[in-house]
Amino acid sequence: MMMMRFLKPLFFVSILALVFSCGNADDDVSLDLNLGGLGKGKPVDDCLNLGESDLVLSIQEQFTTLPGKVSIFFKVSDVEGNPVSGLTANQFTIYEQGRNDDCFNTISSSESLARISPRSQIFNQNTLLVLDLSNSVLSGSLDELKTASVSFIDNVMPDVTEESFKMAIYWFDGEDELHLLNELSSSKEELVSAIEGITTDISNDPSTDLYGAVIKSTNIAEELIKTNTNNDIIGAASVVIFTDGTDQASRYTQSAALKKVNDANPNISFFSIGLGAEIDTQVLTEIGKTFSVFAGNKEELETTFNDISFRVSQQANSFYLFEYCSPKRDGSGENNLAIQVTKGSMQGAVQTKFNATGFTGGCE
Structure with a gap:
């Protein structure tokens, strides 16, 4: 105190x-x-x-x-x-x-008595996992995506629950909405259960509102940073976006999405994961300005998610609260x-x- x-x-x-x-x-x-x-x-x-x-x-x-x-x-x-x-x-x-x-x-x-101390008093790390659940994913690679997402959660979330490390899961399809699958949680079990509960009938719109998802998830991350600041907490956030295609809904422009990423609070890191031959690697590289990876087929999904999870975890765990008398x-x-x-x-x-x-x- x-x-x-x-x-x-x-x-x-x-x-x-x-x-x-x-x-x-x-x-x-x-x-x-x-x-x-x-x-x-x-x-x-x-x-x-x-x-x-x-x-x-x-x-x-x-x-x-x-x-x-x-x-x-x-x-x-x-x-x-x-x-x-x-x-x-x-x-x-x-x-x-x-x-x-x-x-x-x-x-x-x-x-x-020098020591590395818990950072929860002054630091919060939030991760937003944003998944493309448009028709092409649900009909072709849902099982692989679920396996990869569970692996991602397991790698990023600490083995011992820490209130300073939380993750939320969102998904998007063709609707003008970023759907919440699981709110911010420090419980690895809760997050895994949410992923395992995804079914092929979850979406009502087969299109892909990728740019809308980028803009909306960035807004959420910005609000998390702002809330931390208001509570006298130093906050960082990671936005991780997965898609297997390009934006088809055309509600938002590519330039608007990229501007949102580039103008975002510098405490937000952006990662992107692309699957298959229909993605635009250049656009996804710009969206995932911190790091991006691409899987040629669904069998490579878990490997690419693991690659991103390693980098997200490394980023969060490179902050230290060092104390001595x-x-x-x-x-x-x-x-x-x-x-x-x-x-x-x-x-x-x-x-x-x-x-x-x-x-x-x-x-x-």
Whole structure:
């Protein structure tokens, strides 16, 4: 509760001020997960002599909690922008520099109780799975689609239920409506049951309103981001669209759909999956601007869904809430902080600041 009381006024200050600095994240907050480069951090001081970076740590937010905890929320990627997931606390090294230090001192990870903490207090990841259930799918590849979708759910949703990870399932045909199959849920079993319940008579319109589905699902993702923001939560969303053809309903234009994707909140990632010879790969590549895959036949569907699920999962799990108990105490003022991460032969680091006002011994 202390953390949320600390965060709430800062969120409103940042929204009003729209001023973002590169180092002291205790004084400014951004709800945009896609901050460029190091985000709210900066390159580490040369005195550390860490060498060239292979990994990029982009600080999204940081805050302090009395009596002495420092929390850093950041995304890790390689230099090409690919997300890096699965990191553990022992892969991070902490460096602090106080006003009496010429350079940084290494802080013991074990003595400082460094850990990767649950992110649900400050971060939500929502996935929208949007399925084409037009006549061509229902009559030709429904069983394969259901199997692939179940595999997708199994891969994306955590094995242990987390309220910060949710998925909703929608479907479209030729109607001017994005049909809800299952509302946002953190239950893997509930989502799988919804997929297994799809029958060949679910649709009343055999056409394909692909562009309408793109526009409507993006609107839903935008609203989810907005709701998270209003609740002082940093939110990200993934829209995953499957189709086996082109837009046939012609209710909406291609340009309108692509504009909706390109103008969307930067915290939304877009993925597309195409099946068969009737798809327009160029259009689907533009719709799935984050990543797109294509299956030549229905037997390849599960493989392509697995490919997308891996990337969706990787994206979500490349965000970390790293926390440790600082040895700095009240009166030390503002201190520099550097965090280095290593993965195999790769390493990367980022520098920021924190204020130790009120810090005392002990840390929960």
